[in-house]
Amino acid sequence: MEQVFEYLAFSAPGWGGNLLRGLVSTLQIALGAYALGMSIGILGALGKIHGGPILRGALEVYTTLIRAVPELVLILLLFYAGQDAINVILTSLGFERVILDGLWVGIYVIGFVQGAYSTEVFRGAFGAVAPGQIEAARAIGMSRLKVQTRVVIPLMLPFALPGLANLWLITTKDTALLAVVGVSELALETRQAAGATRAYFLFYVAAGCLYLLVTLVSNQIFAWLERRLRRGQPVQG
Amino acid sequence: MQWYWLPEYLPAFAEGLWLTVQLLTLAIVFGMALAVPIGLVQVTGPLPLAWLARGFCTVIRGTPLLIQLWLIYYGLGSLFPFVPAIRESFLWPILRDAFPYAVFAFTLSVAGYEGEVMRGAFRGVPKGELEAARALGMSPFQVLRRVWLPRALQNVFPTLAGEFILTLKATPLAATITVFEVYGIGTIVRQETFRIYEPLLFVAAIYLVLTGILILFFRWMESRMPRRRA
Numbered sequence: 001m002e003q004v005f006e007y008l009a010f011s012a013p014g015w016g017g018n019l020l021r022g023l024v025s026t027l028q029i030a031l032g033a034y035a036l037g038m039s040i041g042i043l044g045a046l047g048k049i050h051g052g053p054i055l056r057g058a059l060e061v062y063t064t065l066i067r068a069v070p071e072l073v074l075i076l077l078l079f080y081a082g083q084d085a086i087n088v089i090l091t092s093l094g095f096e097r098v099i100l101d102g103l104w105v106g107i108y109v110i111g112f113v114q115g116a117y118s119t120e121v122f123r124g125a126f127g128a129v130a131p132g133q134i135e136a137a138r139a140i141g142m143s144r145l146k147v148q149t150r151v152v153i154p155l156m157l158p159f160a161l162p163g164l165a166n167l168w169l170i171t172t173k174d175t176a177l178l179a180v181v182g183v184s185e186l187a188l189e190t191r192q193a194a195g196a197t198r199a200y201f202l203f204y205v206a207a208g209c210l211y212l213l214v215t216l217v218s219n220q221i222f223a224w225l226e227r228r229l230r231r232g233q234p235v236q237g
Numbered sequence: 238m239q240w241y242w243l244p245e246y247l248p249a250f251a252e253g254l255w256l257t258v259q260l261l262t263l264a265i266v267f268g269m270a271l272a273v274p275i276g277l278v279q280v281t282g283p284l285p286l287a288w289l290a291r292g293f294c295t296v297i298r299g300t301p302l303l304i305q306l307w308l309i310y311y312g313l314g315s316l317f318p319f320v321p322a323i324r325e326s327f328l329w330p331i332l333r334d335a336f337p338y339a340v341f342a343f344t345l346s347v348a349g350y351e352g353e354v355m356r357g358a359f360r361g362v363p364k365g366e367l368e369a370a371r372a373l374g375m376s377p378f379q380v381l382r383r384v385w386l387p388r389a390l391q392n393v394f395p396t397l398a399g400e401f402i403l404t405l406k407a408t409p410l411a412a413t414i415t416v417f418e419v420y421g422i423g424t425i426v427r428q429e430t431f432r433i434y435e436p437l438l439f440v441a442a443i444y445l446v447l448t449g450i451l452i453l454f455f456r457w458m459e460s461r462m463p464r465r466r467a
Contacts, residue, residue: 068448069441070406073420077437169299176301180413187303194307200315204308208300215299 007199008206015193015203022189023210029106029185030172036111037171038164041118046148048123059119066116072177078109079181102183110174117167125160126152158229165222172214186210242430243439246422253422254443256336257408260418263340265401268347273386275348276355290352297349303410305346310338310414339411347404354396358389391462398455402448409440419443 008016048059066074082105087097129152137151179187190207194200275293278286297305317323362385370384390397412421423440427433 065445068445070409070420070444072409072412073423073437073441073444077434077441080433080437173301176303177410179303187301190304191307194311198315201308201312204304204312208296208304208308211301211304212296212299216295 003199004202007193007197007202015189015197018189018193019186019203019206019210022184022186023214025103025184026172026175026186027214029103029110029175029178029183030168032103032107033110033114033175034168034171036107037114037118037167040111040115041122042153044115044119045122045126048119049126063116063119066113067120071113071174072180074113075109075177076181078112079105082108102178102185105181106175106178106183106185109178110171113174114167114171117170118164121160121163121167122156124163125156128159129155158226158233161222161226161229165218165226168218168222169215172218173211176211238435239432240435242426242432242435246426249422249425250419250439250443253417253419256416257405257418257447260336260339260343260408260411260416261401261405264343264347264404267340267344268404269351271344271348272351272355275352276357276359276389277381279352279356280359290356294349294353294356297346298353302342302346302407303413306339306342306410306414309342309345310335314338335411335415339414339416343404343408343411346407347400350400350403351397354393354400355389358393359385361392362388394455394459394462398452398459401455402451405447405451406444 006014008014008019044059044063047055051059083100086100091097133151133155134147137147142150175185176187178185179191182188186207190203194203197203275290279290323329366384366388367380370380375383408418409420411418412424415421417425420440423436426436430436
């Protein structure tokens, strides 16, 4: 039992500090990727609803392909493709090749994957806004942009929230896959700690507890958000 | 793009594909066998069992499958050799191999996610149907087998089909514990040929086709389910 505390101690011989640093990067990557995914999702959904045939077709290919291929395969593909693309641009401009920081690669890779899922969530939510509300906003003389920001998006959010909450939980758990491409986050830190001390069981349980904590806290936040966003709406049930 | 390596590795991919199919099928069969009681006790009680089932679902759904997989393979796997009783038992040859650990981890995952789905499914069956079954003199087990379970499964079948496709897309994780299914074979090809994209794209295409086949299969199963017509 004493050894458990020794292993999990925050300072040097213990690995607790490494695990917590891993947790911080995991949260940073997850938050960044989630923000990126949501931005892609809102634009993608608007594109799917209002876009021309070419844009709609392209978005359909994007959401279908991303959702049909395993995340791990996508992460590897995007990881290499992103690095290569940036280096091709940099070398053609006469700069040196760079190795991107794991944090940013993680955000871009997971965000791009999440974008496909959130596009579908937002598409459904936009479709659930009553047309009368939009007509009323237009009748008052709001511009197209104002109709979106003042009426459609606030009304759409409560419909999107359950799906988005789910996606956040998936995002936090998907970041663990980045360990496979060597991005330093909780899963990789854990694997290193476990490998160095041979206390596999202890460290994987510890990491599991940290992930579980993130999930449970997130659940509380989303429950609060949902109550807030649904203010003034008829109670369902 | 260079594909010269493909003919050489096709047999390996076929073996990997077989492993993927086995892993997926076993995980779904065993996982659902656990998910049904896990969902059921959360509706019927007794309370301690319901809490246990609830906690299990929360833990499984709240932690990454990758961590579960590593915990089971490296964690449990590193404890087993220290127990002489296990090392001398007939189970040892099985426990030395990685595949059973993968099946176990994926089974638990399916049980956790689908246990939650089944809880909603059992709750969603109208009370009147269960009362009618009981009024006909069916025993509680008969009610479950003839009415409650079939009706529950029928209602959530599309959800379950979607979940099973997610399970298929999670199977590449098994490669991280040396189970060389399709994705694992892809990694071997990448290491041996130094090609980055082609093996990954080939693997992605295989999963695309597998997903498509599964969708068609589930749609066909759904079409065979009896539906009440208005």
